[in-house]
Amino acid sequence: MKFQIDLLIERIRKTGNPTCVGLDTRVEYLPKAYLDSICPDGVDSMEKAAQAILQYNIDLLDAVADLIPSVKVQVAYYEMYGLEGMKAFYQTVKEAKARNLTVIVDVKRNDIGATAEAYSAAYLGETSLPKGAARACESDFATVNPYLGEDGIKPFLKDIASHGTGIFALVKTSNPSSGQLQDLMIGEKTVYQVVGDLVSEWGKDSIGEYGYSAVGAVVGATYPEQGTELRKRLPHTFFLVPGYGAQGAKGEDLKGCFDEKGEGAVVNASRSILCAWKKHPEMDFKQAARAEVIAMRDDIASALGKN
């Protein structure tokens, strides 16, 4: 079976760009003139906010889809707009899929076995109905939280085996307080090393044709040393690397997350691309986003010695 992780790797090779654009779109991130053109009477309801966000996502996808292999859609920014936001979420996933992009839904789901099964059906597999079955969301990957241990992960592994989709489990997150729990020592290992080893173990039956498993890890770009160390420790685990751009990391900081061929990771940037128009006032938001995507691609290529 072809895993989505293989397809992601192929798309990264084709674009020469190991990144995803994070569609963490909030109504505050939209240029005022754009917002006014979509909602001339002002955004005074969840419905109007969600409508503006969806249109922005579509315009942004049209502007950068040819340059990138994947997008990451952070569901929190849609849940905050309630049901109308969720409509925009599912439609955004569809629009990205329609442009041949790998879609990672950043949902960080986690629960006990029976409930993890429901989450897995929602994002990696399909939902059984008394008559037939249907997909709830067209995503290729979902992020998951490993705090509940293996039986909260097994249902995802089952859907990975039958649908070829994948997960990225939190190992070392990009936020300032990630060390509060993740860096503590359990015997000779840190918590994140223990979790990293579990993630590697969970992924051993779904290694694709390029040597990377459909069970990946989230490793924050803001902790370069830990990224380098985890890359060596987990040779078959593909990394989703957040923290580039607005969170402070640069190409140099994350090169340790890549293997010796310059593969094995996909780097996310959200705000720096969504709000690129603030940095480039001479451009419209589409041109600005495109310029930032290219700058990020070149920055990473340069750090990897590829240009």
Added chain:
Amino acid sequence: MKFQIDLLIERIRKTGNPTCVGLDTRVEYLPKAYLDSICPDGVDSMEKAAQAILQYNIDLLDAVADLIPSVKVQVAYYEMYGLEGMKAFYQTVKEAKARNLTVIVDVKRNDIGATAEAYSAAYLGETSLPKGAARACESDFATVNPYLGEDGIKPFLKDIASHGTGIFALVKTSNPSSGQLQDLMIGEKTVYQVVGDLVSEWGKDSIGEYGYSAVGAVVGATYPEQGTELRKRLPHTFFLVPGYGAQGAKGEDLKGCFDEKGEGAVVNASRSILCAWKKHPEMDFKQAARAEVIAMRDDIASALGKN
């Protein structure tokens, strides 16, 4: 300010019933005759499944609302039905609120600060719009995962302070593999003790009039010794206790989660109530659910020496 945790405690006192009914409703849990009456042509779409689930929730709420202080709505079982499921989710929350029940949304959300802020707006606070603000979901409490440490929790604390809502953070979960990470030793403490102490610290500024904080903990009923130990360790932390019924725990197993007054915890049961009709074939599903709610109430009261 009145905290929702105070209101929950008052509702528990009034009903003499420290439980919540878990609305983890899947279409498979509905009696066939009931499903046929709602969807005579069969359930062949997400829309029909979600419609049947919502109606079941409403009927169940009507059957048991006078006996219980609260419900817990597990969002995974709605996400698996996609956008139609999410419609049923938001409506279920509304229906429960309309019956004066405390609503805990079991979402186990977690992310970095900026994103946790969006989740907090979604479930505990409100969403700012360019003109005005609105609530995305009418919930009183949300469950959260602590793996990212303090800055993933702070946004929730801010909304707790301004809206009086609350959270339950995962400490010791009810599933079989919860010990895989949670029971490991960090120096002299287990991971779950470290997390429990953090939760207690996070909650110290939101202790309500009955001595319990709006920042609570999830402590699984399936680990009685750990529950007893955590109760002593965290005297101001209210516990949400899953694992009763279908997961195997009984009243005796969870009495250690309560304080010496028989307070300080709310026990959830989902499948044993949703599917009570399977156990009581002589009753309709509403009577059966009511019988199970009463049996659970009495079982816990007996374990607490209250009847």
